[in-house]
Amino acid sequence: MNLSERIKMAREYVGLDQKGLAEKVGISQQMVSRLETGKADGSSHLIRIAQVCRVNPFWLYDESYEMVDEKSLTEEEQRHLQLFREASPKTRRAVENVYEIEKQDISPGQTRTNNNGPQERAA
Incomplete structure (x- = not known):
């Protein structure tokens, strides 16, 4: 699974559509779409996406980590x-x-x- 697929999975994990994630992260819906299709570099947004989606930020970068940090x-x-x-x-x-x-x-x-x-x- 690549980064764009993990971003989409994280968004769906918290039940948000692209517009909802965009609003909570502070980016446009088009940017979310571009991130999820691999057409944009999302490195500057990944920490905020992880916070909003309540997933482990390391997992977004590398799927060998757990998606959800149980301590959180x-x-x-x-x-x-x-x-x-x-x-x-x-x-x-x-x-x-x-x-x-x-x-x-x-x-x-x-x-x-x-x-x-x-x-x-x-x-």
């Missing part, structure tokens, strides 16, 4: 990661399926009513 995860994220690692393959698939259903059920900016009453708003 919240306690809850660390707990979820540990539970996922300990889960059986069947349970992992079930979790992934629930996530995919949830992702399709509510898109950014959309509001839905939770069965318990309060509303959720997608980021």
Whole structure:
């Protein structure tokens, strides 16, 4: 996997489209597109992209590093990661399926009513 593919993967990891990443990094959507297609040198933006996408900046440069530095995860994220690692393959698939259903059920900016009453708003 090359740098441009890792930038795209990092963006998708946090659920951002190109425009969303551009706004958070402080660059144009066209620049994000050029970075993801390998048509631009993004070295001056990689640290900020890593921060926004919550990935290990070393991974952007070299995929031999871990994508996510576990020390940067919240306690809850660390707990979820540990539970996922300990889960059986069947349970992992079930979790992934629930996530995919949830992702399709509510898109950014959309509001839905939770069965318990309060509303959720997608980021």
